[in-house]
Structures are given as C-alpha cells and as structure tokens.
Amino acid sequence: MAELSTTSDVPVATIKYYLREKLLPAGESETANQARYGSPHLDRLRLIRALIDVGGLSIASARSVLEVIDSDASLPETFAVAQHSVSVAIEPSDLDPADLDRIDELLVGWHVSPNNPGRLASARVLSAFRGVGQTDDRGWFARYAEAALLIATADLDEIESRPDRAAKVETVVVGTVLGDALISGLRRAAQEHVTSERFS
Amino acid sequence: MAELSTTSDVPVATIKYYLREKLLPAGESETANQARYGSPHLDRLRLIRALIDVGGLSIASARSVLEVIDSDASLPETFAVAQHSVSVAIEPSDLDPADLDRIDELLVGWHVSPNNPGRLASARVLSAFRGVGQTDDRGWFARYAEAALLIATADLDEIESRPDRAAKVETVVVGTVLGDALISGLRRAAQEHVTSERFS
DNA sequence: CGCATACGGATAGTATAGCTATCCGATAGT
DNA sequence: ACTATCGGATAGCTATACTATCCGTATGCG
Incomplete structure (x- = not known):
C-alpha cells in the first residue's frame, strides 16, 4: 500500500479512505498484515482521482460510475x-x-x-x-x-x-x-x- | 427583511448570513429595529442565488464577482x-x-x-x-x-x-x-x- | 398606558464532506 | 529477540454553508 501511495502520489490515509468507501477494491491479502496491489489498482486509483479532482465528482457519485464501469x-x-x-x-x-x-x-x-x-x-x-x-x-x-x-x-x-x-x-x-x-x-x-x- | 424573505423564498437567517458575508448590502435603517429593503435588494438576492445554486459558486467567489459588478x-x-x-x-x-x-x-x-x-x-x-x-x-x-x-x-x-x-x-x-x-x-x-x- | 409580538443584529451551533491522525495487534526483516 | 512497518479500525479535524437562539428595541393593538 505504501508503494501504491508513492507511485500514485495519494496519501496512504486517503487510499484507506477510498477502500472504506468501496471506490478501490482491496488488494489480495498475502499474509495477515500484507496486501498486494498491482497495476489495476493503480489504474483505478488514477481514475478515481481524475473523476474527483478534475471532474469534481463527489465520493458517492464516483462510486456509482465506478460500479457501472464494473458492471x-x-x-x-x-x-x-x-x-x-x-x-x-x-x-x-x-x-x-x-x-x-x-x-x-x-x-x-x-x-x-x-x-x-x-x-x-x-x-x-x-x-x-x-x-x-x-x-x-x-x-x-x-x-x-x-x-x-x-x-x-x-x-x-x-x-x-x-x-x-x-x-x-x-x-x-x-x-x-x-x-x-x-x-x-x-x-x-x-x-x-x-x-x-x-x-x- | 421578512418581506424580502417571503418574496424571494430565501430564509431570513440566510439573508442575514449574506449580509454578514457582504454579498447583500444592508437595507437603509429607518428606525433602530426596522430596515427598508427595496427591489434592488431583491434583484441582488436573486442574482446571488443564481450564482450559488445554479452556477455552483462558493460564497467567496460570489462575493468577488458581485464586487466587480459594483465596480x-x-x-x-x-x-x-x-x-x-x-x-x-x-x-x-x-x-x-x-x-x-x-x-x-x-x-x-x-x-x-x-x-x-x-x-x-x-x-x-x-x-x-x-x-x-x-x-x-x-x-x-x-x-x-x-x-x-x-x-x-x-x-x-x-x-x-x-x-x-x-x-x-x-x-x-x-x-x-x-x-x-x-x-x-x-x-x-x-x-x-x-x-x-x-x-x- | 401596557404588553405581546416582531424587528434587526450578534453569536453560537449544526450538518455534511473529505480527508487525516492515532491506535492496535500481527508480522517481517536483522 | 526486537524494532520497524504493515493493514485495518476508529476517532478527530477543517472548511463550508447555513440555521437557531438570544437580546435589546420598538411598534401596533386594546
């Protein structure tokens, strides 16, 4: 998660927030305290930031468009x-x-x-x-x-x-x-x- | 002020807030507890609501555009x-x-x-x-x-x-x-x- | 004249959104 | 063995846009 944070330039606390809000799917847990985040996660995170920062969407709106993309x-x-x-x-x-x-x-x-x-x-x-x-x-x-x-x-x-x-x-x-x-x-x-x- | 509120459909408390925020000029005080608001005030109030509600401006942004209109x-x-x-x-x-x-x-x-x-x-x-x-x-x-x-x-x-x-x-x-x-x-x-x- | 009501102004409180910081138990590296 | 770091849970923070309460004054009505 720390690596995802540095490559995407999004604070770890914010990534955790997006996980809670179901904008970002959880990485696959490797051990009890280690999860793996790959490039799909990075892509998704960039999409989230584009929608929120540039598009001005709220968290709730972003969630609904992400859901429709996944459907x-x-x-x-x-x-x-x-x-x-x-x-x-x-x-x-x-x-x-x-x-x-x-x-x-x-x-x-x-x-x-x-x-x-x-x-x-x-x-x-x-x-x-x-x-x-x-x-x-x-x-x-x-x-x-x-x-x-x-x-x-x-x-x-x-x-x-x-x-x-x-x-x-x-x-x-x-x-x-x-x-x-x-x-x-x-x-x-x-x-x-x-x-x-x-x-x- | 109550009349201004009913004709504009903006709550009195909100009008007071706009007065505080210098979006709306004060009505001319007639006595110590009575002020007069005329149609310029109503026009201004409608403009404020259009900028904020429809245009999505913040209070601060609305204030700066109103200032430039007055200048x-x-x-x-x-x-x-x-x-x-x-x-x-x-x-x-x-x-x-x-x-x-x-x-x-x-x-x-x-x-x-x-x-x-x-x-x-x-x-x-x-x-x-x-x-x-x-x-x-x-x-x-x-x-x-x-x-x-x-x-x-x-x-x-x-x-x-x-x-x-x-x-x-x-x-x-x-x-x-x-x-x-x-x-x-x-x-x-x-x-x-x-x-x-x-x-x- | 008396008094409930309404007035405008000042101040404090509220709701929401979007983070952000702290704590916690588990584990990985040295 | 031990310290640092991990992910997860929870609580706290900041800003914005109102909203509600209090207060002293004054007006209309009987």
Whole structure:
C-alpha cells in the first residue's frame, strides 16, 4: 500500500479512505498484515482521482460510475448513470413548465426523454437567467444548442472508435465527466481570444 | 427583511448570513429595529442565488464577482474575475508542459494569455485523460475547441448587444457563470439524442 | 398606558464532506 | 529477540454553508 501511495502520489490515509468507501477494491491479502496491489489498482486509483479532482465528482457519485464501469451495463445505461453523476438532482416539480417548453423549442427534432438531467438542468438555467433580468435571447441559446450537438457528435464518434465494450464504457464515463471540464476550459480560452479580437 | 424573505423564498437567517458575508448590502435603517429593503435588494438576492445554486459558486467567489459588478471595471477585467471565480486554481508548476503544448496546438491562431484559467484547466483535463489510459485523440479535442469558439462568439455577440456598460458587465458575469451550466445541460440532452439516433 | 409580538443584529451551533491522525495487534526483516 | 512497518479500525479535524437562539428595541393593538 505504501508503494501504491508513492507511485500514485495519494496519501496512504486517503487510499484507506477510498477502500472504506468501496471506490478501490482491496488488494489480495498475502499474509495477515500484507496486501498486494498491482497495476489495476493503480489504474483505478488514477481514475478515481481524475473523476474527483478534475471532474469534481463527489465520493458517492464516483462510486456509482465506478460500479457501472464494473458492471455489464449497456452504453445507454452507462450514459444515464454518468450523466446523473455529474448533474445535481432537480425536481421537475419546482421548475416552471414555461422554461421546459422553451428548452424543448431549442431541442426540436432531438430525441430526448422528458427526465433527461440535461433537459431539466437547462430549464433551470433558463429560469435563473430570467430571474436576474436577462432578456432570454433565443439566438444565444440556439447557438449553445448547436455547439452542444457538435460536442455530443464528437463524443459518440470517439466512443464508437473504441475497440470493445469495456473500452467504450470507460470512454463514456471519462468523456462525460471530464468533457464538461474540457469544454468549460476551452470556452474560457475562446472567450479571451474573441474578447481580445474585438477590443484591441 | 421578512418581506424580502417571503418574496424571494430565501430564509431570513440566510439573508442575514449574506449580509454578514457582504454579498447583500444592508437595507437603509429607518428606525433602530426596522430596515427598508427595496427591489434592488431583491434583484441582488436573486442574482446571488443564481450564482450559488445554479452556477455552483462558493460564497467567496460570489462575493468577488458581485464586487466587480459594483465596480467600474472594464469588460476584459470583468471577464478575468468571472472566469477566475468559476475555475479551480491551478498551479502551472504542477502541470506537464507537454500537456500545455498540446492545448496550445489546439488553440493556434487564438490570442490567449499563458495564465488564462481555461488554458490551464484544459491542460489538466488532458493530463487526466492520459492518466486514465485514454488515447488522446486530436480530432476529438479539436472539435471541442471548435464548439468552444462558437459559444464564445455567441457570448460576445450577446454582450455587445447590451445597451450600456452596467448591462454588459452583468451579462459577462451571468453569461460566464450560468453559461457553463447551460452548455453542460444541453450537452447531456444532445448526447441522449445522438445516442438514440445511433443505437435504435 | 401596557404588553405581546416582531424587528434587526450578534453569536453560537449544526450538518455534511473529505480527508487525516492515532491506535492496535500481527508480522517481517536483522 | 526486537524494532520497524504493515493493514485495518476508529476517532478527530477543517472548511463550508447555513440555521437557531438570544437580546435589546420598538411598534401596533386594546
């Protein structure tokens, strides 16, 4: 365990914590006070840190996506779990139906289930926009939807390019969780670029 | 204050907390135990809740963006504060320069300063991707960058359409903070759409 | 006038999350 | 034989975002 700690740069106490929380499977006990941790454990630990540190997942969310990776769930099932894990739960009841309608207008022609977490989250954002007195510019949001479609298409192309089911499932999870961080980051870089272009 | 609480649906104790934390300016005291809160206070309170609940900002981050809204900062300065507030601080020193190079390759032709929080965050995501054994597919990330540019252009168009500096500054902040939530939400909807298109 | 009620402000307490430090008995190396 | 280290269990810590209680003042109502 000490070796796992030094190679992964994660404190021993934290590794023990992840074991307790069932994020990391126990190493195989060799004697009563010695366990063996191999490269699968190291890989898993790196995945955990990526999900938590970079993706911002909670311990509980990380556990549920790791469980789905270990299971034999289908790709759509995996997507559902991954999406749920990165979204804050929203009660459809405390959402203005008008906001949902507006989102559905943006998504015409899209095949999206009514309780898709993204649909609900988008409606909540729209509601917040209106609440702070922003005019809700259809054109603005429509361009976001266009960009979202580009990204999702790129995601699915990438997933399909993976050789087997296990690799596909891991890409679904990693892509969903880290993709959010990536698009946010690139968006900030692009904002600075476009700003400097227009205010120079 | 009780009235402000009922119309905004924020508990009185929480309003007092925001006053203490200097997120909300005090109402003007009418007598020793009575203060007056008007619609500017209600607007501000709604903005605070949007930033915290929907945008996921911490109290400290919310305070710094509210301060910049109240100040007479320029648009680029406002952008910098808003971007900083939604990003986790990253030490450039614990980043692999190779990852930064790869990000810069994606951003050729863009005018982005070396310590743009988005640039650093993107490099960290790239590092995490490699760490979990994903092949870093240039095409995938390039399509993200393209989408990011679309979004940033839409953001700047929207900001320019605002009538005066105060409105522009508020749109910078609200757009930066809530825009992240919006693109994430729409991306999930788009993922379900594209998935169902391909697996039906 | 009297007094229960409500007010705003100050202070202390609470719940949760994510670690982190200490203790413990067993065992491995010298 | 003995000291250091191991893994496991348990308790403690820190930060964040509230939440509840207390308190002196003042207002409305009879």
